[in-house]
Amino acid sequence: MVTFALVDCNNFYASCERLFRPHLKTRPVVVLSNNDGCVIARSQEAKSIGIAMGAPLFKIRNLVEEHGVEVCSSNYALYGDISERVMTTLGSNAPNHEVYSIDECFLDVDNLAVPNLTEWCKNLRHSTYQWTGIPVSIGVGPTKTLAKLANRLAKKSIKAAGVIDLSNHPAWIEPALRKTPIGDVWGVGRRWSQMLEERGIMTAHDFAHGEDGWIRKKMGVVGLRTVHELRGYVCHALEDQPQPKQTTCCTRSFGETVTEKAQVHDALMSFAERAAEKVRAADQVAGVVQVFIRTDPFNLSAAQKSLSGSVTFDHPTSDTRAITGAVTSILDRIWRDGFAWKKAGVMMLDLTATGAAPPSLFDAVAPKNDGLMNAMDALNQRYGRGSIRLGLAGKDQEWRMRRENLSPSYTTKWADLAKVVMG
DNA sequence: TCTGGGGTCCTAGGACCC
């Protein structure tokens, strides 16, 4: 018997932006994607005035003007740091937990030996807000999928005061399922909810009473697992040991399209450098590096092209020099003149733990780590990313992204620390 | 004018093997 609690930060990025700027507390706030492209987070007020998730900024300009919406570029350094504080708080209350995403955490609440779980959740909610300034909602259920569903209802219901505990009230499960539109079920995305609705399956309750054979055929084992979880059978266990990544990448849309190969190369060098850093930070090496470039799919009048290529290393590596060399050779191989490139990326595949990589079959002598990368990473860690780099990429090139409304790095840069003025 | 980035898992189909 297991009971899951899902703690989810309310409007996380928007709440982070508000933390150090209290005057935003009562104003609608939205946070934009990279390049200030579209909305990826909204405060409650922003939701209420009808700003949709994913809406491009240029389409909501009038709403922004009309309601005095605060528009923020995304500041992942800030969100990551605040997330860590929230997770630490949750972990100190429930040792058996799984950090599921930057703003969500599953807790195993079975062995806490608390007399009243619902009350415990309310207290946790309160102390999390007190310690971090971030409001959270908590849903509790016998499976992760039901905990998710409870969490969503907790966010919607004013009466719930941020906590819904289905484990404490099994009789609530059926009405909860009836109240949940199929598209809001965890694991049912846009395509599947459309397919299910066409079949008359409109709610989580309909889905839970669906026919296994048909679901298996249409949605594979993934869909079947979701249905079973809605029925209360655990298919997704708590994964409290974080799994090593299998792939890692650095991809960006350019601020403006780029036609020159040198410019694309410049961007790719920068992405490769960052991707290599990530791989080293995870203490891994990559067996394959893959590169892609593509034109702007939204620009219907421009010629479309998507190119990609990859290199398999004889010896899996995380060395920026080996990786940028491979990326350069891939670009030389795939490059085509005459297109306006909008997005590019470098992907590191076949990741394995450093040292665990099997030796090459044909070469007994693996290249030695000369320490340069470690030294660079240490310096960049200490003095800020990009403090020291290989002479690979220029600065302030055309492809760089727009971030016109970036908030200060209140928690990760000394210079941006909030100041208290005594007066 | 202006539409993100970073992941996972599963499946179908082809190549290849005996």
Next chain:
DNA sequence: TCTGGGGTCCTAGGACCC
């Protein structure tokens, strides 16, 4: 004229998540 059955491995693509 007849044209197997069973298996593995790999990849591309599609679904999902935040």
